[in-house]
Amino acid sequence: MSFICGMGHAVGQRRAHSGAYMPLARAALTALIMAATLLSGPQAHAAERVSISRDQVNLRSGPGTNHPAEWVLSKGYPLQVVQRRGSWLKVRDFEGDQGWVYRSLTNKTPHHVVKAERANLRKGPGTQHARITTLNQGEVLRTRQKTARWVKVETTDGLSGWVARSLLWGW
Incomplete structure (x- = not known):
């Protein structure tokens, strides 16, 4: 991952419009702020995990009972949450398959x-x-x-x- 200085020029490079040099400390601070901003996005947070809380739960193609069930998951099956929509969670399993499950049919018991x-x-x-x-x-x-x-x-x-x-x- 590369970081681009927000000032549009390299550290120590003379700015054409002012004739001043950008101090190294300021450049380092700019880079740190940019890195912190990038790393605070969703990719830096630990993925939310849930497990199925009932004996059998339908994994649906969309967020609602009007969407067909693609699979039936058993109690304890671990999933990674990739999106939320109202009371529905879009989840991914260990093989990368995705679907939707009603949130109240999951829990935080690790499996x-x-x-x-x-x-x-x-x-x-x-x-x-x-x-x-x-x-x-x-x-x-x-x-x-x-x-x-x-x-x-x-x-x-x-x-x-x-x-x-x-x-x-x-x-």
Whole structure:
């Protein structure tokens, strides 16, 4: 990303109309203000995440029950909010698919979904720990604890263990 000085000339360059030099400190301050403005936009904020709060919820093609249901999502399914329109949320899943869900059918309970074809559920946070079971792509997991590289989760069957974070999507 490049920043362009708001004055229209390079730092230290003589301005034709005034004959004065732009001080380095002023240029640095201008660059910092511009960077802060750019970084305070929506791209700098953490993406809002929600999870499905009911057993089955329709993901619709548009914001309203008059729009057809494209998919049915199960309880806990994690989603990223990309837009709001009234009581409706436009959301994205781990595969990048988008649709609309009624806001009251979601909550802030953290969940992950297995994005890899298969993932090992382990007794501890590391490959040296024994495998409890193998999870399949699309399986929804309740998030219990997170480290930099591992997530402690609970399956819908009540099994608890650790999965490599790189194999999951969610929060």
